[in-house]
Amino acid sequence: MRINLTSVFVDDQDKALRFYTEILGFVKKTEFPVGEHRWLTVVSPEEPDGVELVLEPDEHPATRPFKEALVADGMPFTSFAVADVHAEFDRLKGLGVTFTQEPLSMGPMTTAVLDDTCGNLIQIASM
Template identity: 55%
Template sequence: MNIIVTSLFVDDQEKALNFYTHILGFVKKHDVPAGNFRWITVVSKDDQNGTELVLEPNDNIAAQDYQNSLMQQGIPATMFGTDDIDKEYERLKAHGVEFTMEPKAAGDMKLAVFNDTCGNLIQLIEQ
């Protein structure tokens, strides 16, 4: 068994698609109309047949409450990995990404946290 799709609530699908592709560097895999919204997935440019991330609209009070609660408590909604967190941090900072935690050591790994501009904090990890 493996994970093929996971989702992340976003407050604006178009803004999220732009951020996740143009800033983070993911690749759009699917963008299909779904009623008032779209089924949008992105994948790692290095593994385009890997796990898909759905940019799920938070057009639901439960989703909004969940997303807002995580943000208010400073809890990342998900985690992405990188081989060089310091290099990625500098690249993202140059694109105007706001970090709530700069890269720091945590045992045998390094962590950082940034705001995805769509209602989420994202943890970045280098193992």
């Protein structure tokens, strides 16, 4: 058994695709229509056959209150691994990304938390 897909709920699939590809650096893997939306996934360019991130519309009635509660509490929805949090923080800040937590060292791990512009806080982390 292995993890194949994981999702992040987004308020706008087009905006999310731009942010996750043009800013974060993922690449689009799959896109096809599903009703009024699309099945839309991105992957790491380092692992094109790895875990796919579904950019899933947040239209289920429970989704938006859930996302809002996480953001209000400052909790990231998910975490992405990076080689160097400080370098990635600097790169993303230079692209205009808003961070709610600057790089923070916690023993062997360093994290930072960014706003994905689609209603989520996302953690970046390195060991």
